[in-house]
Amino acid sequence: xxxxxxxxxxxxxxxxxxxxxxxxxxxxxxxxxxxxxxxxxxxxxxxxxxxxxxxxxxxxxxxxxxxxxxxxxxxxxxxxxxxxxxxxxxxxxxxxxxxxxxxxxxxxxxxxxxxxxxxxxxxxxxxxxxxxxxxxxxxxxxxxxxxxxxx
Amino acid sequence: xxxxxxxxxxxxxxxxxxxxxxxxxxxxxxxxxxxxxxxxxxxxxxxxxxxxxxxxxxxxxxxxxxxxxxxxxxxxxxxxxxxxxxxxxxxxxxxxxxxxxxxxxxxxxxxxxxxxxxxxxxxxxxx
Numbered sequence: 001x002x003x004x005x006x007x008x009x010x011x012x013x014x015x016x017x018x019x020x021x022x023x024x025x026x027x028x029x030x031x032x033x034x035x036x037x038x039x040x041x042x043x044x045x046x047x048x049x050x051x052x053x054x055x056x057x058x059x060x061x062x063x064x065x066x067x068x069x070x071x072x073x074x075x076x077x078x079x080x081x082x083x084x085x086x087x088x089x090x091x092x093x094x095x096x097x098x099x100x101x102x103x104x105x106x107x108x109x110x111x112x113x114x115x116x117x118x119x120x121x122x123x124x125x126x127x128x129x130x131x132x133x134x135x136x137x138x139x140x141x142x143x144x145x146x147x148x149x150x151x
Numbered sequence: 152x153x154x155x156x157x158x159x160x161x162x163x164x165x166x167x168x169x170x171x172x173x174x175x176x177x178x179x180x181x182x183x184x185x186x187x188x189x190x191x192x193x194x195x196x197x198x199x200x201x202x203x204x205x206x207x208x209x210x211x212x213x214x215x216x217x218x219x220x221x222x223x224x225x226x227x228x229x230x231x232x233x234x235x236x237x238x239x240x241x242x243x244x245x246x247x248x249x250x251x252x253x254x255x256x257x258x259x260x261x262x263x264x265x266x267x268x269x270x271x272x273x274x275x276x277x278x
């Protein structure tokens with residue numbers, strides 16, 4: 001993945017997390033990063049001025065934290081806390097939209113509805129982050145791997 | 152005066168965030184209706200429910216926001232309801248390909264932006 005795209009991608013994730021839930025990103029402490037606990041894989045495809053897919057491997061614990069930070073003190077009688085998976089799907093949606101705005105300005109790209117699936121860390125993590133194919137950052141100490149595959 | 156706001160978004164997280172922001176405004180007595188796609192929203196509106204503002208996402212399964220807004224605006228009973236688009240899609244804020252709407256808010260959004268478009272839409276609707 002080209003370096004500029006990496007930078008834009010991580011900054012887009014940082015913007016989404018900061019504005020949604022006041023969560024900041026930090027670089028990992030060493031070159032080898034363990035996979036997140038209770039991970040899921042979220043994928044969103046886009047077509048238009050630029051085409052490809054954005055993928056996240058992220059912990060459901062971060063989804064819970066995201067919800068607690070944004071909605072935790074909602075005391076209304078009818079309030080029901082959404083599922084952490086829903087928060088992570090929306091995070092992928094917002095990160096993808098932010099990235100495409102950064103790369104293509106206002107040019108229209110069609111974004112598909114994100115798809116979430118369980119992630120088998122033991123079998124899939126090494127390949128997902130191999131050879132710089134993905135960026136790994138820490139959000140509140142939890143690893144998040146993110147990549148864009150174009151084409 | 153009480154208001155009824157319909158939030159159409161496939162993300163329960165965003166619906167909850169928007170509701171929380173609106174509850175924290177000075178708008179008294181807001182009743183919320185929710186739909187997770189355009190089809191469900193149109194079914195709700197077909198039930199003769201009076202709605203003051205519709206907040207709508209664009210990318211949704213089953214029926215997207217573009218199609219839902221077109222159908223609302225083609226219906227004389229519904230066409231006067233202000234529609235505010237809330238979307239992560241690039242191009243939404245420049246309104247490219249969008250039918251005429253009262254406002255567009257990009258995701259991620261700030262509470263101030265949501266409050267501003269809601270106030271404006273309610274003022275226009277009840278002018």
